Each structure stands twice: as structure tokens, then as C-alpha cells.
Amino acid sequence: MPNQPDLQLWLILFFPLLGALINGTLGRRLPKTVISAIAIGTVALSFLWVVRSLSELGQLDKPHIERYFNSIASGDLKIGFDLSVDRLSSIMLLVVTGVGTLIHVYAVGYMDHEEGFWRFFSYLNLFMFFMLILVLAQNFLLLFVGWEGVGLCSYLLIGFYFLEKFAGDAAKKAFIVNRVGDFGFSLAMLLMVVQFGSLDMTTVFSTASKLPVETSGGVVTAVALLLVVGACGKSAQVPLYVWLPDAMAGPTPVSALIHAATMVTAGVYVVARSSEVFLKAPVAMEVVAVIGMITAVVAALIGTAQNDIKKVFAYSTVSQLGYMFVGLGVGAFSAGIFHVVTHAFFKALLFLGAGSVIHALHGEQDLSNMGGLRSKIPIMYWTLMTAAVAIAGVWPFAGFHSKDAILLAAHAHAPWMYWVGVVTAGLTAFYVFRAMFLCFFGEYRGKAHPHESPAIMYMPLVVLALLSVGGGYLPVMDWLAPLYPAHEHPHDMSLILISVGFAMAGIFAAYYIYVLNPGSADGYAKSLGGVYRAIAGKFYVDEAYDAAIVHPIEQGSRAVLLDGVEDVVVQGGVGATVGVTRWTGGMLRLLQSGNIRSYAVYALLGAVIFLGVMASSGGAR
């Protein structure tokens, strides 16, 4: 495209990569201030380059594409290192680099006392590099490179505390579960190559948009469903969500950046990006909506019974991602992305706030050992409370706007989805405020001496708090509107009031149980009996997977393959070989009598047999 300005988009990627390389190779010998400056500086530069590029590009009525070199070209299929910015990716770019910069700043304070400071920031910058590839990719293959790259960085960062076994286990689990989803994504790519002859997004989407809508299923539906499999892995949806709660084993800034604000929204991004494909596959859209709905409810229920503050927020992330999927599935792509943006603000804030609380309590994460912290760490209290109100969906905070956009679209699509969504919103308000009240109200139940965090940690929180308050007024949906078919639905005030009502009820229920009647929670839990046990046991999904998949594979490979087949085949096979060899040797010795005449007979016999074989096989006609 000759008329477009050359914006050197690759620099957006290059800065974090450079930071990762410098800190990764020289970091061990550098002082912490230099490491921090490199880590924050490169991400901030990347953010500035995004801002500069976007201001150059203006309205972005057409995507801006820059092509660098061919990576895999064979025959008609040309796949290159191509980057592009359109209205959708511009939003993701701002969120990733903007929130990313804030979290890098925070992490400098949070990780100050940790071993492997340099390693941490090297990984974190590397993550930014791959995440930006994912966002900027103009073809699915490059997107997949970023997709797998962020997975690898996620693995490295979940397992950052490598001395702890649970961290290593959690990291491995995340990687393997994601790999299942990734395979779906690979298949989607293969099918695209077969069906559209290209992986270039412009080509794929323009081809797809010309096809008829597949009402009952077909190839486009298959592509879409396979993409959904990939998205379910990365964005932690049922049935592949199980890795995300465990991923909280990583340092808290990682939970905020990767497992709340950016990487886990990649699945949502891919679906929104591929809207042209999904619009032709209503079946796949319905699947997305239903998966999102189930995930939202299941995760919210589990969230009500968690005692680890990070786990509460982790299940909350799963649940909120479910909402985003509902938005996508009912066709409100821009609402789904809007929720990605506001969620990035308030969930990053929740995690960073939780990190500060944990930091203040010297590593304590159990809500039952907190309480009464309101007066001890007031800045944390106010910033976290902002985030809690925002996620609960109280007007005029950020979460209200995006969540209601999704719920209204869901109502227009199928009223039952709206009602389930509203109940889930109530649950969301309940579990978040439960955590807030257990943490900040009542008597302090722990032993540590809480202290306020340094400025480098609370300044990012203040910025995110402001965004959580006002982020709902960002014109995200208007900006995205030209990309998607118009989604007209009446602005029904009563529906909005009902959802806010449910949220308020959730907050009040939490207040009633955990502030007005502290200690009453156990009674309610007991009266719920088996239901409560199932919720607290996370519906035993992990156990079921272990029993149904992990255990049989592990036991099977040991008992059947290793001790059985392999032993029999290897040892038995060798025994047989040796036996046959000995026997043959013995027979051959008999042949080697030294008698020339018998040799001549053998030679003749051999020739006859050989010719016979040739003749019988038709070779010597």
C-alpha cells in the first residue's frame, strides 16, 4: 500500500524485546535501578510509539499494514512477517502497553526484595514482546507465534518461584492445558489454508464475508469452532479454565498483567478479530455465548467460597472472561472488547491491590488471617474499594457500562441469558465484597504488622483507580462500531435497573453476612450442606480431570507400556533375535562344510529361488 505512511510498527515490538535481551544477558551484573529503568523504559517507549503511530494514523478507516519479509512461502501460500493496526488492535495496543507500563512500574516495588529480579523483568519484557506480536499480527501464523510466546512466558512467570513445587506444577498445568487449546487453533489454521488458501487476515476475512451464512454448520463453522477451542484455552473458559486459578502461584504483578489484563483476553481478541468468520457461523456464535455463560456462572459460584484472596480474584477473572464471551457470542463484539478494556483497569487494580495487601502482610494470602486493614493501609483500602465497586457494576463506574452493554445485547439475543447474567452479576458483587469485607473490616486476625506500600507501588494503583472510575466513558464502542454490524437494541432502563439492583443486593448480602453478623457465614455454609461442599471443592473438576485423563495416562504408560509392552517387545524381541541369530549361525555352520560341491549346489539353489521369486512376482516376464 504505497500511500500509507511508514510508521515502523516493528519498533513497538522491538523495544520490549531489546529490554528482555539486555536484562536477560547482562541483568545479573546490573544494579537494580538500571534493570528497572530498562524494563520500564522499554515498555514506556513502546507505549509512546503506539501513541505516536495512532496519532499519525488518525481515523483508521482502513487497516494500516506493514509487510517486512516472507517467513514461509511455498507455492501460492505466502506467509510473512506482516504487522497491521486497525481500530480493534489500536485499542488492544493501548491497553497492553498502557496497563503494561503501569504494572511494570508497580512490579519494581513489589519485586524489590526478591531473588532473580533481573530474570523477572527479562521474562516480563519478553511477554510484552510476544503479546504485542499477537495484537499486531496481520496473519494467523504470526498471531500464533505471539499466542504461543505469551504462553511460554506465562509458564516461566507462573513458575518463577522455582523452589516451590506447586509453582512448577501450576506452570506445567497451564502450559499443557493451553497446548490442548492451541492444537485447536493449529487445526483452524490448517483448515483456513485448505479453505481460503491463505492465512492473511485481510484475505481470509474478505473471502469469508462473501460466503453465505451457514445456518446448520459447514467448513466456516468448523474453522470458527476450532478457533473457539484455542480461545477457550487461552481465555480460560469451560472446560479448559482449570489452569488459571492455579496460575496464581506466580508473583502478583504477573497475575495482574498476564492472567487478568492482557494474555487471557487474547481469546476474546481473536474471536472479535475474526468476526467476519463468526458472523457466517451462527452455530459457533451460539457455542461461544453458551460457553461464556456457563463459565461466568461456574466461576462466580466457586469464587464465593475461596479463602485465598488471589484465588477469589482469579475465579472472578474466569467469570468476567465468560461475560466477554457472552458479549461476543450474542454478536455484541464491541461490547465484549469494551469489557476487555474496563476489566483490564479494574482487575489489574484488584490484583495489584491484593498484591499490596499481601506485601503489607509479608506474604499472607489467606482472607481468614486478614481483617480490619481499612485503617492500617487506607490508600490500599480506597483504591481496592474503587475496583470492587467497578467490578460489581455500580453506576457510574467502569464495569457498569461495559457489563450492561453485554447484558442488554444478551437480552436482545435471548432473555434467559440476560437473567443468568444478572444473577451472576449479583454473585460477582457478593464474592468481591465478601473479600473486601473480610480483608478490610472487622478485627485484624493476623499476626504480621501491616504497612503501607511505597509510592512506586501505589501510584500505579491510583492511576488505575481513576481509570476504573471513568473508564466507562471512553468511546470504545463508538470507535469499534464501523467494524461490526449495527447492533440495535432498545435502551431499556428497567433492564439496567434490575442488573444494578442485583449488584446492590450482592453487596448488601456480603455486608450483612460478613460485617453485620461476622461468624454467621459458617452457619449458612452448613445449612447449604452438599451444595456448599461442591462449591468449596470447586465442583471437583480438577479431581475429575485427574481421574479421567491424567491418572490413566500416567498409570497406563507405566504399567501397560513401560512395564508391559516395552519390556516384552524390547527384551522379548531381543531374546528372540539372539535366539534366531544363534540358530541361524548354527545352521550356517552346517552349510559351511568346506565342500566345494555343496557350495555349488547352494549357489544353484539360490539362483533358482531368486529366479523363482522374480518369475512369480512377474518381474522376469
Next chain:
Amino acid sequence: MADNLTLILFLPMLGGLILTLLPSSKPVLVKFWANLVLGCNALWTLTLLGRFDATHDLQFIQRLPWIPSLGAEFFLGVDGYSMLLFAMTSAVGFLASLASWNAIDTRLKEFYVSLLILQSCVAGVFLAVDALLFFVFFEASLIPMFFLIAIWGGEQRRMAAMKFIVYTVAGSMLLLVGLLLLYFEHWRQTGFFSFSLPALWATKPEGDLGLWIFWLMFAGLAVKVPMAPFHTWLPDAHTEAPTVGSVYLASIMLKMGTYGFLRLVLPGVPETVKQANVLWWMSVLALIAIVYGALVCLKQKDWKRLIAYSSVSHMGFCMLGMFSLNPAGISGSMLQQVNHGISTGLLFILVGLMYERRHTREISEYGGLFGPMPAFSFVFLIAAVSSMGLPPLNGFVGELRILTGAFEMSVPWALWAGLGVVLTVAYLLWCYQRVTLGETSAKNLGLADLSGREWAVVLPFLIAAIGIGVYPQPAFDMLERPVKQIMEKVRPNYYAQSN
């Protein structure tokens, strides 16, 4: 001179001859000389790679009469595929030798003489354009390898060496019979004898004869690849061999099997290869190898054995791609052979470095290496990631092409291969976690991280892994013509149909 394949082929052997004249009382001189020869050989090969012209077929040709009465010639040359394998062979061979600088302390001179001879033999396999010459090198390489395992191997070395030689020689005999059948069929059709590959490719035997040739060659080559269930010599040989032997076995000698399939079988009996039942058997065996190899890896206690078994799984991918009989699958298979040489070579070298430090291969003996050895752990991770086929490393592009090919052939096959992809991640991460993460036990606390020499060994691997992963285009350019050549034999109408 610079392009003379005969010279470069026999350079290591010549170095070995000179080495026999050096005094064994000076071990450093012996080591230095052998590594110098291998190093020069590797550099020379890489310059050849630089001068290779991807727009032409066979290059740097050397053609001399050898046994005229049999129609056997001393016929050397490389196309894109053999050039890549040859370059990988020389480079990986040298690096493996450099990695083993301190690994051998008995019969040093004999060790390096064997190694240098081995290098010439394996190079000959990839350079020969004459089937008999190919077979001679194919067989000759077994001898130095037998000694490497039997003399400098681990505790079970004799058993492993015997198993290796009996199995592979038995296989080779069947391969020879198959080859001779093809050779005679060529004679029957044309009236003159020739072992040159282009001549044999023109034969195209059909019917039962084709099947006979196919299954005989298959039996010989399947042992080499190895395809399940003919893999049973591999775990012992790979595990018991010294590091350099394991690297030669896994990175280079397994490729002799797949190379044989792509040079003798696919273009040799194209009419047979495309029969549905043959394809079915090949794909099923490849998938069994992929999944079975990965499952067995999941429960290995021996670090080196785990990597040995991983080769079974990875070579299954190469076979699957090859027998999908389309350009994507075949080019993926070819590239993945190079990639496997890089990633598995590096993995074996890393195990070897740890074995030198701790003298054990038990995974449970390690753990928490990240503390004392962060650089080693990081390199190990990259090697594992390269092996599991994750972008942007080399394994990904090959695997993707293979899956594309398999997908084009049959969707269920591709799905089964996907199971292997997931299991590969599982066993490699499991191994990585057990070795490098967790608490560092007292035995591992004082371990020294990578030395300068060890860095010099691993860096070229990392550069190659990242280089091929990020920019595989030059490799695919080189493979385009060889792939097309095979496609024109097995499915002459393929290109016409797809357009």
C-alpha cells in the same frame, strides 16, 4: 577445490589416518587435532551451504567410474535436501565432539579415530548419488558406531552394541535385497546395469514386484528410522553410547533411515507407495510411533532414555509427513529431520554435560538446577521448547508443515498427531521441572554453570534453532526442488490438480 565433495568427504578420514601417527601420550594434542579436523570440516560444509544454489537440482557433482561391470559409480552430489542434512551432520558432529572434550579418558586416540571415520561414513550416505555407494557408507557407518558404543559406552555397553549391530545389519540385508531387486528390474527394462539413483528412479516397478521391493526396503529402513515396533534397539544404544555417540545416532544416523525412504522408496517404487493400503500402514505405524513414543517418555526415570524415546516420537512425525505424499508434508518431514538433529543433539549434549558433572542419568538425582546453574537451565528450556515445536523456534515450522500435510491427507490422522503434540509438551515439561525446578539438593548445590567451551558448543545450536524458526524461508527454498522431484514421481498430476 573448494567445491570438491570427494575431498570434503574424505577429509575426516584423512585426519583420522594422520591421527594414528600422533603419539597417544599427548592426549591434548590428540583431542586438539581431532576437533580441528572436525571443525574445519564443519566450516567447509557451511561455506558449501552458502554457495549452494537453490534454483538448481544436483550440484557439486563428482562422477567417476567405480565398478563398471556392475554399473556402480563413484557418484557424489547434493541437492537442497541432502545439502541441509550434510551441513547439519558436519556441524552437529563437530559440536558433539567439542562437547565431549573431557568425557573420554580411555583409549583416546582410538576414540577419535573412530569418530573421524564415522564422520566420513555418515557424510558419504548423504552425498552418494549412487545406490551402491550409498549402501556401502550406510553399512560402513555401523562399524565405528559399534566400537563407540561397545568400548566407550555405559555399563550395559556390550549388550547395547550387540543389539544395535544385530538389528541394523539384519535390516540392512533386507534393504540390500530390495535394492538389488530394483536394480535388476532396471536392467530388465533397459538392458544395462546402473546403480545411479536417477536411473533407478526411472524404473517404476509395479504390481507384486513393487510390493516386494517396498516391503524389503521398508524393513531395512524402518529399523534405522526407527519406526515402532522396530525401535527396540534404540533406547539401549542411545542410552549406553557416550554422549557423542548418542548425538551421532539420534541427530544423524536416524536420518539415514528417513533419507533412505525419501531417496530409494518414494521415488524408487512410486506406484506402490501411493497404494491406499500401503499409505494406511505407513500412517498408522507413524502415528503409533508418535503417541507410543511420547507415552513411554512420560514415565522414564532415566533422563537420557527419555530423550532417546522422544526420538521415536519425533521420527514418527517425519514419517507421517513423508507419507502424506504432498509438498507440505514432504518438505515438513525434510525440514523436521534437520530440526530434530538440532534439538535432540542439543538435548543429548546437555544430558552429557550433566553426566560429566554428576555421573548419573537418574532424573530423580537432579532437581533445583536452576539455583546453581541458571544458564544451563535456560538452555535446556530452549532445547525442550525447540523439541516440542513451539514458535518461534525451529521445531514449529517443521511440525506445522507436517500437520498441514497430514491434514490434507486425512483429518483424523492429523488429530492423532495432535495428541502427540500435547503429550510431547507434557513429558518435556515434566522432565524440565524435575531437573531444574524445586529445591536444590545438597548434591547439586556446588555444580558449576556452563563453562566457556560449553557455551561455545550450545550457542550455535541456539542460533540455528532461533534462526530456522524465525526465518525458515531459505531452507524451504532449498527444499522446493527436491520435494517437487519426488512429487513428480509419486503424484505426477498433483500440481496440475491443485491449480
